[in-house]
Amino acid sequence: xxxxxxxxxxxxxxxxxxxxxxxxxxSNVISAVNGISFDLKRGECLTVIGESGxxxxxxxxxxxxxxxxxxxxxxxxxxxxHDVLRAGKQELMRLRGESVAMIFQEPSTxxxxxFTIGDQIxxxxxxxxxMSHKAASKRALELLELVAIPSAARRLKxxxxxxxxxxxxxxxxxxxxxxxxxxxxxxxPTTALDATVQIQLxxxxxxxQSELNMAVIFVTHDMGVAAEISDxxxxxxxGRFVETGTTEDILLSPRQPYxxxxxxxxxxxxxxxxxxxxxKGAPPNLAELPAGCAFAxxxxxxxxxxxxxxxxxxxxxxxxxxxxRRLADLPEFKPVR
Amino acid sequence: MSNxxxxxxxxxxxxxxxxxxxxxxxxxxxxGAVKAVDGVSFSVNKGEILGIVGESGCxxxxxxxxxxxxxxxxxxxxxxxxQEMKMRGRSLxxxxxxxxxxxxxxxxxxxxxxxxxxxxxxxxxxxxxxxQQAEAEARDLLTRVGLQADRFAERYPMELSGGQRQRxxxxxxxxxxxxxxxxxESVSALDKSVEAQILNLLQQLKAExxxxxLFISHDLNVIEYLSDSVLVMYLGQVVERGPVQxxxxxxxxxxxxxxxxxxxxxxxxxRTTAAPIAGDPPSPINPPSGCRFRTRCLxxxxxxxxxxxKLTAVGTEAHQVACLMNEPGSGHSKAAA
Numbered sequence: 153x154x155x156x157x158x159x160x161x162x163x164x165x166x167x168x169x170x171x172x173x174x175x176x177x178x179s180n181v182i183s184a185v186n187g188i189s190f191d192l193k194r195g196e197c198l199t200v201i202g203e204s205g206x207x208x209x210x211x212x213x214x215x216x217x218x219x220x221x222x223x224x225x226x227x228x229x230x231x232x233x234h235d236v237l238r239a240g241k242q243e244l245m246r247l248r249g250e251s252v253a254m255i256f257q258e259p260s261t262x263x264x265x266x267f268t269i270g271d272q273i274x275x276x277x278x279x280x281x282x283m284s285h286k287a288a289s290k291r292a293l294e295l296l297e298l299v300a301i302p303s304a305a306r307r308l309k310x311x312x313x314x315x316x317x318x319x320x321x322x323x324x325x326x327x328x329x330x331x332x333x334x335x336x337x338x339x340x341p342t343t344a345l346d347a348t349v350q351i352q353l354x355x356x357x358x359x360x361q362s363e364l365n366m367a368v369i370f371v372t373h374d375m376g377v378a379a380e381i382s383d384x385x386x387x388x389x390x391g392r393f394v395e396t397g398t399t400e401d402i403l404l405s406p407r408q409p410y411x412x413x414x415x416x417x418x419x420x421x422x423x424x425x426x427x428x429x430x431x432k433g434a435p436p437n438l439a440e441l442p443a444g445c446a447f448a449x450x451x452x453x454x455x456x457x458x459x460x461x462x463x464x465x466x467x468x469x470x471x472x473x474x475x476x477r478r479l480a481d482l483p484e485f486k487p488v489r
Numbered sequence: 490m491s492n493x494x495x496x497x498x499x500x501x502x503x504x505x506x507x508x509x510x511x512x513x514x515x516x517x518x519x520x521g522a523v524k525a526v527d528g529v530s531f532s533v534n535k536g537e538i539l540g541i542v543g544e545s546g547c548x549x550x551x552x553x554x555x556x557x558x559x560x561x562x563x564x565x566x567x568x569x570x571x572q573e574m575k576m577r578g579r580s581l582x583x584x585x586x587x588x589x590x591x592x593x594x595x596x597x598x599x600x601x602x603x604x605x606x607x608x609x610x611x612x613x614x615x616x617x618x619x620x621q622q623a624e625a626e627a628r629d630l631l632t633r634v635g636l637q638a639d640r641f642a643e644r645y646p647m648e649l650s651g652g653q654r655q656r657x658x659x660x661x662x663x664x665x666x667x668x669x670x671x672x673x674e675s676v677s678a679l680d681k682s683v684e685a686q687i688l689n690l691l692q693q694l695k696a697e698x699x700x701x702x703l704f705i706s707h708d709l710n711v712i713e714y715l716s717d718s719v720l721v722m723y724l725g726q727v728v729e730r731g732p733v734q735x736x737x738x739x740x741x742x743x744x745x746x747x748x749x750x751x752x753x754x755x756x757x758x759x760r761t762t763a764a765p766i767a768g769d770p771p772s773p774i775n776p777p778s779g780c781r782f783r784t785r786c787l788x789x790x791x792x793x794x795x796x797x798x799k800l801t802a803v804g805t806e807a808h809q810v811a812c813l814m815n816e817p818g819s820g821h822s823k824a825a826a
Contacts, residue, residue, distance in 0.1 A: 203680035203681065203682065204651075204680055316769035316770075316772075317545075317769065318768075318769040319769060346544035346545055346707065346769070346770065347544065347707065347709065347748060347751040347752065348544065348747055348748060348751045348764075348765065348766055348770075349544075349769050350751065350753075351751040351753065351761055351764050351765070352764040352767065354753070354761075355761065355763070355764050373680065373681065374753070375681075375755060376752065376753025376754065376755050377753055379753060379754055379755050379756060379757045379760070380753045380754065380757075380760055380761060382757075399757040400757050400758065403755065403756065403757055404756070404757070413682060414681055414682060416685075417681050417682045417684065417685030418681050418755070419685075419688075419708075419710035419711055419713075419714050420710055420755050421710070421713065421737075421752075423710075423713075423714050424713065424714055424733075427689060427692075428685040428686075428688055428689050429685070430682055430683075430684075430685030430686045430689065431682035431685075432686070434650045434651075434652055434653070434680075434683060435680065435682075
């Protein structure tokens with residue numbers, strides 16, 4: 153699943169090869185990421201879709217070297233020329249300031265409650281960019297204006313509990329953009345927000361991504377969010393990408409049975425009265441992954457062979473890849489819309 | 490909510506109000522009030538599903554807790570099957586036998602030290618059933634919600650997945666054979682593939698037991714899929730209500746329009762290009778005078794700050810909107826004279 157994005161003249165800013173992450177605990181080992189490879193260029197947005205426990209957040213955190221000390225990581229991660237897995241403390245610190253920034257699901261826990269919004273942005277700028285306090289204050293104001301916060305000058309003096317959830321997430325984005333990152337990692341940044349605020353934030357991120365020419369990796373469980381924001385989509389299940397392609401490939405003509413099941417269980421307009429074609433069972437426990445295809449026990453099309461064979465990605469034309477042993481035997485997908 | 494005389498009104502709520510006063514300062518004076526639920530009226534026919542939708546802070550969860558008698562209303566009446574409920578003392582026991590609730594967080598709503606069987610059999614025992622009979626019925630209920638009684642009865646809540654726990658939660662709510670089930674964001678914390686399973690289960694149980702649902706959600710697609718009629722709430726008040734087809738095909742309140750237009754599209758070829766409304770929902774502490782939506786409304790005029798809109802019919806009698814533009818003679822320039 154590597155070839156699809158490496159074409160073109162520009163070199164990728166994120167390059168991941170055979171990434172595996174195991175989290176060791178006292179009694180067991182959690183296989184959170186089980187062999188992921190992809191490339192991403194500047195100006196592109198990749199959305200990783202997965203359910204809880206699919207390993208999507210662990211994968212995202214590994215790109216920034218944010219995993220706990222019990223994590224065993226193998227493979228290769230290159231971000232903006234830095235070899236993340238071999239980088240020392242100093243290099244990681246530079247990586248996090250200059251190259252990569254991350255925004256999280258809960259803006260209230262991402263901000264420090266005892267400093268004002270302005271202080272936090274200014275501190276970042278002084279620390280990473282070596283700016284004077286005066287220059288940093290000016291830049292902080294520009295940043296809040298960039299993320300379309302009304303009466304920005306006043307907001308700089310606010311504490312995080314004094315502003316609404318949507319406003320807080322805008323401040324987190326401003327903070328993330330402080331050092332002009334080339335790569336923005338976003339872990340479910342709109343999930344905790346109301347519908348009318350979520351769409352505002354998605355439009356903001358889409359605008360900033362093209363204006364600042366960033367590579368964005370966006371993790372979500374919501375197909376609708378993926379449709380709004382991404383250029384490319386990767387569907388993650390049990391620590392692997394089971395299907396990758398352009399947003400249209402994945403949302404309009406998915407081939408892998410899990411992707412199809414996920415789309416069929418996503419409600420949209422005009423589905424009243426239909427019985428939902430959900431997926432039976434629940435996602436597997438990452439500490440006890442089954443042999444073979446991890447989705448086989450829940451799959452309507454699996455047979456004996458699927459329980460012992462781990463499928464590789466098969467090329468389906470263009471940048472569309474799917475990992476399924478029985479691709480040729482599957483019936484054509486008919487979206488319920 | 491429909492006024493057809495043949496249907497039987499099972500639940501009727503009139504003018505339900507709850508204000509939480511805020512005290513502060515050295516003298517502990519009243520500084521303001523959270524108008525969480527402010528004069529909400531509706532009725533539900535037997536066998537119908539009423540969807541209640543709104544953003545955070547609109548009072549939908551407070552409404553559910555008021556109906557269950559978990560908090561005492563300031564004013565208003567709740568009538569079940571023609572009998573007005575006194576919201577205190579012994580009559581609460583009767584109320585809760587007829588109406589039960591399923592909460593969002595399937596983890597927090599269980600006692601971790603009780604087995605599943607104990608949890609389901611507890612309420613019937615409190616209401617006077619023998620241990621033997623209560624447990625036999627609990628086993629039967631487990632089977633009805635799709636869990637094998639032999640495998641699950643003796644397990645503890647932490648040993649179950651989120652979807653399984655929500656099934657147990659539903660079984661527990663059904664243990665007293667209620668007529669009405671209040672589902673407060675009951676599928677919001679679940680993964681999409683599991684959500685579909687639970688939605689199917691809810692429809693199956695409704696037919697099997699002849700239940701009536703109050704389905705509270707922030708998810709517009711789930712409400713449309715499941716409900717017969719819908720109540721749209723904003724800052725403690727009903728802004729629009731009616732049969733789900735009418736409200737979704739002809740949304741008339743500017744807030745309902747914006748809410749529906751904020752849904753992500755699910756089709757990457759038809760992306761949202763502009764956010765339907767700006768800003769976050771304001772705090773329900775000391776909400777705006779007159780129409781509470783006017784601070785975010787594109788059509789707001791001076792009159793909107795002075796006069797509170799009343800629910801007025803649009804087209805059919807069942808479809809009602811609280812907006813001055815829809816109120817003849819209200820003084821709004823877009824209203825009929």
